[in-house]
Amino acid sequence: EQQLVESGGGLVQPGGSLRLSCAASGFSRVSFSEYWMHWVRQAPGKGLVWVSRIVGDGSSTSYADSVRGRFTVSRDNAKNTLYLEMRSLRGEDTGIYFCARGRAVGRFDLWGQGSLVTVSS
Amino acid sequence: QSALTQPASVSGSPGQSITISCTGTSSDIGAYDYVSWYQQYPTEAPKLIISDVANRPSGVSDRFSGSKSGNTASLTISGLQADDEADFYCASYTTSRTLVFGTGTTVTVL
Numbered sequence: 001e002q003q004l005v006e007s008g009g010g011l012v013q014p015g016g017s018l019r020l021s022c023a024a025s026g027f028s029r030v031s032f033s034e035y036w037m038h039w040v041r042q043a044p045g046k047g048l049v050w051v052s053r054i055v056g057d058g059s060s061t062s063y064a065d066s067v068r069g070r071f072t073v074s075r076d077n078a079k080n081t082l083y084l085e086m087r088s089l090r091g092e093d094t095g096i097y098f099c100a101r102g103r104a105v106g107r108f109d110l111w112g113q114g115s116l117v118t119v120s121s
Numbered sequence: 122q123s124a125l126t127q128p129a130s131v132s133g134s135p136g137q138s139i140t141i142s143c144t145g146t147s148s149d150i151g152a153y154d155y156v157s158w159y160q161q162y163p164t165e166a167p168k169l170i171i172s173d174v175a176n177r178p179s180g181v182s183d184r185f186s187g188s189k190s191g192n193t194a195s196l197t198i199s200g201l202q203a204d205d206e207a208d209f210y211c212a213s214y215t216t217s218r219t220l221v222f223g224t225g226t227t228v229t230v231l
Contacts, residue, residue: 046221048159048222064122107169111167
């Protein structure tokens with residue numbers, strides 16, 4: 001079964017840092033390294049917001065304006081794992097962070113269960 | 122990048138058809154045929170139901186259909202059923218090489 005499992009969420013103070021991981025498994029016919037991967041977040045009771053994307057070989061990344069310069073997306077294809085390094089965290093970064101498999105232009109066809117990040121003092 | 126605009130809520134009776142609109146700009150929906158739609162139940166991850174404006178992934182009910190005209194995309198649910206009660210989100214690729222989601226629509230089956 002193909003699945004994505006996020007980890008690394010938790011409570012962090014404003015200005016702090018956190019690293020999320022997303023472990024992929026069960027990608028049979030097409031390997032993890034051939035997919036664009038994305039991060040999407042959802043504040044409590046609010047809608048979905050796209051955060052970042054990374055190409056299969058890690059050579060190209062994009063970010064939403066709200067996180068550019070503070071968040072860094074990366075991947076380790078040998079470990080089938082996607083990462084999101086978050087720095088200078090703010091209260092408005094609070095929410096569930098989902099990793100999603102897709103194409104460069106979207107089409108998120110596989111999602112993780114999400115990891116909760118709470119930024120509060 | 123501002124969120125795409127969706128109605129906050131849409132309702133209908135079982136068996137009826139409803140349509141959810143998703144309005145963007147010439148820099149996102151109007152620029153490409155890369156609009157997708159997602160269904161999300163409470164406490165669950167979203168599920169892809171439409172991609173590339175009107176394509177249904179394997180396993181998705183044919184009661185869901187998508188279309189686009191200009192800067193507005195639409196999702197139609199026909200033969201409304203009780204388990205269609207969920208939140209629905211549109212998303213589009215943008216000319217800034219980013220993605221943007223809609224504000225979300227809660228569907229209620231009366």
